[in-house]
Every structure is written in structure tokens, then in C-alpha cells.
Amino acid sequence: RQTIDYMKSLQRRDGYWWFALEANETIGSEFIFLMHYLGLVDKDIEDGISRRILDTQRQDGTWAIYNEGPSCLSTTVECYFALKIAGLSADDPRMQRARGFILASGGIEKVRVFTKIHLAMFGVLPWEATPAMPVEYMLLPPWTGVSVYEFSSWARATIVPLLVFMSIKKSVSLPAGIDIDELFCTPPEKRNYSFSSKKGFLSSEQFFITLDKCLKLYEKFPLKPLRKLAMRRCSSWIWEHVKATEDIYPALAYGALAFKALGYDNESPEIKKPFEALKMFQQRYTTVDCAAMPEEIRDDGRVTPSAMREIGMEPKVASPLSPGQVRIHQQCCISPVWDTPWMVMALLEAGCSPDDPALLRAGRWLLKKQITKVRGDWAVKNPKALPGGWSFEFENDYFPDVDDTIEVLSVLHRLSIPWHEKIKACRLGLDWLLSMQNDDGGWGAFDRNQTFQVVNRIPFSDHGACLDPSSPDIVGRVLEFLASRNFSRDHRAVKKALSYVWREQAAFGGWWARWGIDYIYGTWCVLTGLRAIGWDMNDPRVQKAVAWLKSVQHADGGFGESPESYRDNVFVDWHRSVPSQSAWALMGLVAGGAAHGEAASKAADYLLAERNPSGGWDETDYTGTGFQLHFYIRYHGYRHFFPLLALARFFRATSDPAFVR
Numbered sequence: 001r002q003t004i005d006y007m008k009s010l011q012r013r014d015g016y017w018w019f020a021l022e023a024n025e026t027i028g029s030e031f032i033f034l035m036h037y038l039g040l041v042d043k044d045i046e047d048g049i050s051r052r053i054l055d056t057q058r059q060d061g062t063w064a065i066y067n068e069g070p071s072c073l074s075t076t077v078e079c080y081f082a083l084k085i086a087g088l089s090a091d092d093p094r095m096q097r098a099r100g101f102i103l104a105s106g107g108i109e110k111v112r113v114f115t116k117i118h119l120a121m122f123g124v125l126p127w128e129a130t131p132a133m134p135v136e137y138m139l140l141p142p143w144t145g146v147s148v149y150e151f152s153s154w155a156r157a158t159i160v161p162l163l164v165f166m167s168i169k170k171s172v173s174l175p176a177g178i179d180i181d182e183l184f185c186t187p188p189e190k191r192n193y194s195f196s197s198k199k200g201f202l203s204s205e206q207f208f209i210t211l212d213k214c215l216k217l218y219e220k221f222p223l224k225p226l227r228k229l230a231m232r233r234c235s236s237w238i239w240e241h242v243k244a245t246e247d248i249y250p251a252l253a254y255g256a257l258a259f260k261a262l263g264y265d266n267e268s269p270e271i272k273k274p275f276e277a278l279k280m281f282q283q284r285y286t287t288v289d290c291a292a293m294p295e296e297i298r299d300d301g302r303v304t305p306s307a308m309r310e311i312g313m314e315p316k317v318a319s320p321l322s323p324g325q326v327r328i329h330q331q332c333c334i335s336p337v338w339d340t341p342w343m344v345m346a347l348l349e350a351g352c353s354p355d356d357p358a359l360l361r362a363g364r365w366l367l368k369k370q371i372t373k374v375r376g377d378w379a380v381k382n383p384k385a386l387p388g389g390w391s392f393e394f395e396n397d398y399f400p401d402v403d404d405t406i407e408v409l410s411v412l413h414r415l416s417i418p419w420h421e422k423i424k425a426c427r428l429g430l431d432w433l434l435s436m437q438n439d440d441g442g443w444g445a446f447d448r449n450q451t452f453q454v455v456n457r458i459p460f461s462d463h464g465a466c467l468d469p470s471s472p473d474i475v476g477r478v479l480e481f482l483a484s485r486n487f488s489r490d491h492r493a494v495k496k497a498l499s500y501v502w503r504e505q506a507a508f509g510g511w512w513a514r515w516g517i518d519y520i521y522g523t524w525c526v527l528t529g530l531r532a533i534g535w536d537m538n539d540p541r542v543q544k545a546v547a548w549l550k551s552v553q554h555a556d557g558g559f560g561e562s563p564e565s566y567r568d569n570v571f572v573d574w575h576r577s578v579p580s581q582s583a584w585a586l587m588g589l590v591a592g593g594a595a596h597g598e599a600a601s602k603a604a605d606y607l608l609a610e611r612n613p614s615g616g617w618d619e620t621d622y623t624g625t626g627f628q629l630h631f632y633i634r635y636h637g638y639r640h641f642f643p644l645l646a647l648a649r650f651f652r653a654t655s656d657p658a659f660v661r
Contacts (some may be wrong), residue, residue, distance in 0.1 A: 015361035019637030029082035048328030061097025107185035132215035247393030385435035388428030441496030442470020470513035479529030557602030583646035
């Protein structure tokens with residue numbers, strides 16, 4: 001009850017919940033780069049971001065992509081470069097420690113592609129160090145099978161503006177006296193910026209490296225008859241998407257860079273809209289302890305324009321804090337449409353009534369967020385379906401996703417909103433969800449049938465995250481929802497999904513996950529889906545998964561998993577228990593029929609013991625996945641609503657005599 005009261009106290013005035021989303025410090029660094037490239041430097045923002053970057057630096061001088069993770073060369077280079085632009089001397093001991101790591105790791109020459117792009121835009125690297133991306137690529141129609149629609153939504157939203165930006169190749173000068181020559185390991189005359197592959201002359205990687213060289217020769221050719229048409233096509237695409245996308249970092253930042261390279265004025269809506277939107281979800285705080293930064297986003301002027309309009313406030317950027325104290329955390333994205341239904345679900349299962357006024361307010365806010373007027377990018381590979389999904393953010397009309405749509409539909413059906421108010425939304429949402437099923441029986445997040453592996457082998461894709469294939473975590477959650485709508489195991493969509501699930505089970509018994517770390521998250525989602533759809537939980541395959549969960553439980557009753565599980569696709573234990581991951585494991589045990597066993601009891605005891613004085617939970621670990629091995633997320637809401645949900649399900653399972661073991 002204390003936890004329920006605390007969670008309700010965090011609800012925003014218009015009915016939603018909105019927690020911070022924390023990534024790594026390249027996001028803040030790149031906002032500093034963006035300000036300087038555009039010529040829109042706000043010194044207070046630059047100083048606030050710099051303080052945040054310095055607060056997150058480790059003792060050895062490095063930065064990582066998640067707390068306590070291995071040092072990351074590219075992240076450290078970007079943080080060093082941003083701090084130097086902001087005025088920190090290379091002689092500062094903190095910079096010296098960072099420089100020592102960078103040089104020992106191979107220097108600037110070894111950074112990833114995105115870091116190279118940010119260095120090339122200031123002339124630190126020549127543009128030839130980046131992949132060739134001729135803007136004419138945009139003219140390839142979808143039916144060719146190699147268009148931009150073969151890339152995932154997040155890659156596509158980045159690639160299209162980069163086609164413009166990297167075809168124009170416009171660099172700007174650094175502030176006077178600023179350079180980072182000290183980060184190179186080789187003198188200028190010996191630097192080799194060509195891409196290479198260790199997979200042999202006949203490999204697909206080598207083919208694209210050769211193609212990259214040919215495209216760079218094309219870029220030097222004076223006659224490009226299709227260039228103006230391609231530029232217009234890209235510019236139109238970018239603006240149409242930016243107009244309906246307010247809340248995600250790469251698309252907005254690269255859109256602003258593309259229009260600046262095209263010569264647009266900073267006061268033009270094409271630049272002003274994305275730039276101001278990015279500023280709107282900066283978090284300001286004063287503590288030097290980043291773990292004590294604000295847990296929740298407040299309605300105090302630091303929310304996006306669309307959210308502020310909803311609550312009757314005028315968009316503004318303001319901070320009551322002293323400029324000399326403020327730290328600024330630049331979020332890469334925001335997640336109110338994800339946070340809200342999960343919190344509602346946790347509260348419902350913890351005993352709140354479906355007609356609770358607070359939950360009804362949340363449900364009606366979610367109804368307003370359904371995307372019904374825009375046929376987004378998903379329609380290219382799914383042309384017959386009508387729009388009806390939900391996106392992750394306040395505003396992102398072109399990119400609704402399956403994961404959010406599942407959870408929103410789940411709570412809408414459970415809330416006591418009159419049927420006439422929600423019937424159309426629920427039917428449209430279900431139809432859209434079913435239409436997004438892939439041919440392999442699974443579901444991805446944003447598009448159908450994104451399996452063209454070639455796109456992960458081009459030089460641009462050194463992070464290997466340009467696809468959006470089916471994933472067991474999403475499929476398990478779809479099964480759980482369809483079961484709640486009385487779909488049977490004989491339904492065609494369900495049968496295909498079940499076949500996919502069993503094909504994807506790992507040899508040790510668990511399932512990997514695309515959007516949460518990793519096997520604990522995936523195994524919870526699949527086991528919950530299997531139980532909901534009526535699968536026999538005595539199936540040896542199910543019990544193998546349950547036995548595996550038990551085998552990785554910590555002595556304190558909790559569970560933890562490292563992001564390094566993604567490196568070799570094997571479970572890697574984390575050195576401490578984590579509330580959100582422990583909650584997932586407990587829900588997996590409950591779903592697998594082990595609610596009455598010792599492992600589930602110990603997990604529940606762990607979660608109860610870990611409650612803080614407010615009734616919530618504390619957690620600094622990154623348990624969300626952006627891009628495997630390259631980008632992880634600390635969702636501040638996960639440590640609250642998942643433990644509450646897990647305890648509620650455990651209590652129900654152990655108290656209800658009808659619950660089948």
C-alpha cells in the first residue's frame with residue numbers, strides 16, 4: 001500500500017507517468033557539437049553538460065556506455081572533444097588521464113563511424129575517413145529490395161539526413177586555438193583512413209569496402225545529374241518526419257545538421273523545431289552524484305512543447321538553479337507512453353480498482369496518444385493495414401511500435417473506461433498489431449520483415465544494429481496480450497508465434513531479448529506468454545527454462561545480468577542483484593509454475609527487503625537495450641513498476657488456490 005501511494009504520487013497532472021531515460025555521455029557531448037555546428041552556443045547549457053560529463057568520468061579517466069562497463073574509446077574521445085570545445089585545458093589532470101587511455105587504445109584512428117562523422121564536421125578528420133553515402137541512394141524505390149526501408153526505423157531516421165549532410169561535406173571551424181591533434185597516434189602523413197575487413201577478399205564486408213571506394217570516386221566526379229532531385233527528396237522526407245517527431249535524439253539532431261548544411265537559417269522551422277525540441281528534455285540538477293539526479297521528469301518547463309501544450313503551459317526552457325551549480329543531463333529520448341501503461345498495469349495487479357480515477361485519467365491520456373492519421377514508415381512493408389499503434393514518446397507519428405502498442409492495449413482493455421470510448425481504438429490497435437507479424441512468425445518493433453542482413457555489413461554499420469528482426473521478448477508479450485483477448489493456440493497468428501518461440505529457445509533453456517538485458521528479460525516474457533496462451537507448463541522445455549532461472553539466482557535471492565551477455569550470446573552474470581532484473585526473474589518463475597518454490601520466495605523477499613523509505617526501489621544499473629554492445633539505457637521507471645508488478649503477481653499466485661502449479 002505504501003508503494004502504491006508513492007507510485008500514484010508520481011503521476012503527472014494530465015494522467016501520465018514519465019521517468020528519466022539515461023544513456024551515455026556521447027548524447028550530451030553531441031549536443032555540444034550540435035550547438036557549435038549550428039552557431040547556437042548557449043554557454044550555460046554547455047557548462048551544465050560539461051559538469052555532467054566530468055561527474056561521470058571514472059578514476060582512470062575514461063567513460064563507458066553503461067555504469068561499471070568497460071572503458072569505451074569512442075565515448076571517451078567524444079567526451080574529451082566536447083570538454084575541450086567547452087574550454088577545459090588539455091593540461092587538466094582529468095583530460096590527461098583520458099588522453100592516456102585514448103592513445104593506449106589506438107587513438108582517434110580507431111573510433112567508430114559515428115564518432116568519425118562528428119570529428120569530420122569540424123575538420124578534425126577528413127571526410128574520406130567516413131563512409132561514402134551519396135544522397136542519390138534515396139532515389140532507390142522500395143521494390144528494389146535495397147532502399148532505405150531495408151534499414152531499421154532508427155537507422156533510417158539517421159541515414160536519410162546523413163545522406164544530405166555527408167554528400168555536402170560541410171565542415172565548420174573550431175573555436176580559435178582548439179584542436180585535438182594530441183589524440184592521434186600517427187603523424188598526418190602516415191594516417192590511413194580506408195576501411196578494412198578481416199574476413200577475406202571474397203567476404204561481403206570486403207565487397208562493400210570496395211563499393212565504398214568506388215562511391216568515393218563517384219563523389220569526385222563533377223557531373224551528378226540526379227543530385228538535385230535526390231536532395232529535394234531527402235529534404236522533403238526529413239521535414240515531413242521532423243514535423244511529426246519531437247522526442248528522439250538522432251533523428252532531430254541529424255535533421256538540424258542536414259538543413260544547416262543546405263544553407264537554412266537558424267530561425268527556419270527546419271532547424272529551430274528540432275533544436276528547441278532537443279533542449280526541452282534536458283534535465284537540470286545540482287548534485288555531483290549522478291545516481292542522485294532527478295528520478296522523474298517534472299512539469300517545470302523542461303518538458304517537450306507538445307507535452308506542455310497538453311497541460312496548459314507555454315513551451316520554455318528555464319532553470320531555477322544557480323548557473324555555477326547546474327548539471328545538465330541530455331536525454332536521448334523520452335518514454336511517457338512506455339512508462340504510463342506499465343505503471344498502470346503494476347497498480348492494477350497490485351490491487352487498484354479498474355475504475356480508480358487516477359488510472360482512468362491515465363487510460364484516457366493514452367487513448368489520445370494513438371496514431372491514427374499518419375501512415376508511417378511501417379506502411380511501406382505493410383501497405384494494407386490502417387494506422388492504429390502507439391509510439392514510445394509524446395510525439396513520433398511516423399514510428400509507432402509493437403512493444404508500446406501491446407502494453408497500451410493491455411491496460412485499456414482492463415480499465416473501466418466505457419466500451420464506447422475505447423472500442424474503436426482497441427480494434428484499430430489490435431488489427432495493426434496483427435498486421436505487423438513477420439513471415440517467420442515473430443514480431444519486430446517498428447517494421448515487418450526486416451531481415452536483409454547485408455545492411456549490417458556496410459562500413460556505415462560498424463555497430464551492427466541496422467535491422468529490426470523478430471525477437472522473443474516482443475513475441476512473448478504479444479502472446480500474453482492475445483490470450484487476454486481470447487485468442488486460442490489454434491489461431492493462425494498464435495501458431496506461427498509459438499513455432500517461432502520454440503525455434504529461438506537457447507540450448508541452456510532461456511530466451512534472448514532485444515529490448516531488455518537480456519536472457520532474464522526474454523525468458524520472463526516468453527514464459528508469461530506461454531502460460532497466458534494455455535501452454536502446458538510441465539513441458540520439459542518450459543521446465544528447462546525455469547531450472548535455468550533458478551540456477552542463476554544470487555545468494556541474496558535476487559538476480560542480475562550483465563550487458564556483456566550480448567557479446568557471445570551467452571548469459572553473463574552481474575556482480576550484484578538488480579531490482580528490475582530480479583522482478584523479471586520472479587515473474588518468470590511465477591509464470592513457469594514455480595511460484596510456490598524456494599527460489600520465488602527468496603526473490604520476493606529480496607524485493608521486499610530492497611524497498612527504500614518511500615516505498616520504491618533504488619537502482620543505478622542499465623537494464624534496457626538500445627543497440628546490443630553499443631548503446632544501453634537506464635530506465636528510471638523500471639526499478640519502480642517492475643518490482644511492484646512482480647510482487648503483485650507472486651502474491652496472487654501464492655494466495656489464489658485456483659493458480660495451477
